[in-house]
Amino acid sequence: MRALGPALAERLEPVLGTVERHAAECDEKAAFPTQGLTAMRSSGLLGLLVPARYGGLDGTVPDLLTVSQLMARQDMSAAMVFAMHGQQVAALVHHASEELRERVLPRVARGDLYLGSVTTEAGKGGHLLSSGTATRREGDLIELDRMAPIVTGGAHADAYLITALAPGATSEGQVSLVYAERDQLDVQVLGGWDPMGMRGTHSVPMRFTGAVPHDQVVGAPGDFRRVTVDVFAPLAHLGWSACWLGTAAGALSRTLRLLRSPEERRRRDLKSELLLTRLSRARQRIDTVQAMLSHTADVYGTLSERERGGAPWQLLVNALKVTASEQCPAAVEELVELVGLRHGYLRNQPLALERALRDLRSASLNYGNDRLHLANGSLSLLDQETTLV
Numbered sequence: 285m286r287a288l289g290p291a292l293a294e295r296l297e298p299v300l301g302t303v304e305r306h307a308a309e310c311d312e313k314a315a316f317p318t319q320g321l322t323a324m325r326s327s328g329l330l331g332l333l334v335p336a337r338y339g340g341l342d343g344t345v346p347d348l349l350t351v352s353q354l355m356a357r358q359d360m361s362a363a364m365v366f367a368m369h370g371q372q373v374a375a376l377v378h379h380a381s382e383e384l385r386e387r388v389l390p391r392v393a394r395g396d397l398y399l400g401s402v403t404t405e406a407g408k409g410g411h412l413l414s415s416g417t418a419t420r421r422e423g424d425l426i427e428l429d430r431m432a433p434i435v436t437g438g439a440h441a442d443a444y445l446i447t448a449l450a451p452g453a454t455s456e457g458q459v460s461l462v463y464a465e466r467d468q469l470d471v472q473v474l475g476g477w478d479p480m481g482m483r484g485t486h487s488v489p490m491r492f493t494g495a496v497p498h499d500q501v502v503g504a505p506g507d508f509r510r511v512t513v514d515v516f517a518p519l520a521h522l523g524w525s526a527c528w529l530g531t532a533a534g535a536l537s538r539t540l541r542l543l544r545s546p547e548e549r550r551r552r553d554l555k556s557e558l559l560l561t562r563l564s565r566a567r568q569r570i571d572t573v574q575a576m577l578s579h580t581a582d583v584y585g586t587l588s589e590r591e592r593g594g595a596p597w598q599l600l601v602n603a604l605k606v607t608a609s610e611q612c613p614a615a616v617e618e619l620v621e622l623v624g625l626r627h628g629y630l631r632n633q634p635l636a637l638e639r640a641l642r643d644l645r646s647a648s649l650n651y652g653n654d655r656l657h658l659a660n661g662s663l664s665l666l667d668q669e670t671t672l673v
């Protein structure tokens with residue numbers, strides 16, 4: 285994990301404290317981390333990726349990953365809220381028109397705009413590059429009526445990046461990414477959120493109806509593919525993996541603290557071969573993901589936009605997502621076996637392994653691993669040389 289600069293670390297500290305204090309309650313009630321978001325707003329962290337010329341913190345992708353990872357040590361839901369907001373901000377920074385950037389980014393930097401993500405659609409599931417929602421151009425406006433089955437923090441977001449077909453699209457792949465503020469549309473929450481894990485993300489079904497100015501399309505109309513390849517998919521996979529890794533590392537750290545406590549040392553033999561092997565396996569899984577995450581983030585920083593469209597890079601970033609989503613839950617699973625029923629399986633224990641495991645169960649589903657394996661199989665066929673980046 286890349287260390288944060290001292291100024292950023294200082295901003296983050298109170299946010300981590302707030303997130304930690306409310307994590308168990310948000311999980312229990314399946315409630316959004318409202319206090320955590322308020323702390324993110326006032327710390328300036330919502331503007332982490334906003335360039336300094338718009339008043340932001342001018343942070344880097346590795347900064348985003350470190351902050352997400354540290355937050356996820358306490359609360360994976362709050363970390364996801366933060367990481368996904370960062371992904372939306374990066375899309376605006378790199379693909380919105382200058383006029384839109386000037387209008388929006390200073391408000392993100394001030395903490396006034398928390399951005400929700402609307403890409404999943406009933407019927408097409410998680411597939412990013414298609415949509416079944418038509419839109420209509422009316423003068424300078426784009427009219428839309430978009431159902432969204434799952435929007436993290438949707439009831440709390442101030443604005444959204446929404447995918448839908450470009451006006452006049454002739455195929456389901458001509459998708460636009462549209463920026464819309466809450467008060468520009470009729471925004472309805474259609475239901476609740478009562479899942480196994482990630483309960484604090486409060487990821488609700490929603491409907492967005494109305495019209496937004498045409499200049500709020502991010503990137504060229506119908507060309508969401510370019511935004512996806514350049515920013516959206518890489519930051520999703522990097523950001524999610526950082527969250528999963530943080531949760532697994534936090535779980536291991538808490539477990540080690542317990543094992544080394546005087547009370548526990550009286551009860552357990554720390555030289556037990558079974559215990560040592562399980563610890564080793566958990567650590568190995570975590571270090572594997574850490575190495576892959578940091579390598580993938582480094583490679584991302586060196587690539588041109590054209591290279592980000594190439595098979596070797598896409599294979600790597602997809603493999604990061606699949607690997608992290610498998611190894612992080614597996615590491616926590618080892619820890620549950622290691623500490624046993626009381627510390628590992630009961631709810632509301634200090635180790636919070638049960639919550640970590642429930643949260644991490646979402647990882648393979650959050651953009652289905654099956655989809656990524658199919659994509660990587662096809663990409664492998666395109667890269668006969670097996671170019672490793």
Ligand SMILES: Cc1cc2nc3c(=O)[nH]c(=O)nc-3n(C[C@H](O)[C@H](O)[C@H](O)COP(=O)(O)OP(=O)(O)OC[C@H]3O[C@@H](n4cnc5c(N)ncnc54)[C@H](O)[C@@H]3O)c2cc1C
Nearest residue numbers: 401402403404409410435436482646649650651652654655
């Ligand atoms: C905690 C959490 C928060 C989320 N927040 C948001 C959010 O804020 N905004 C948002 O838009 N989305 C969000 N999502 C949705 C997420 O990004 C995925 O789109 C979603 O999890 C996929 O849902 P699905 O499994 O029902 O659909 P699908 O991706 O359609 O997958 C369903 C099943 O069908 C199979 N399958 C279907 N099609 C294919 C295919 N072509 N190739 C291979 N296998 C296939 C897969 O095996 C999969 O198991 C969130 C998800 C989670 C878990």
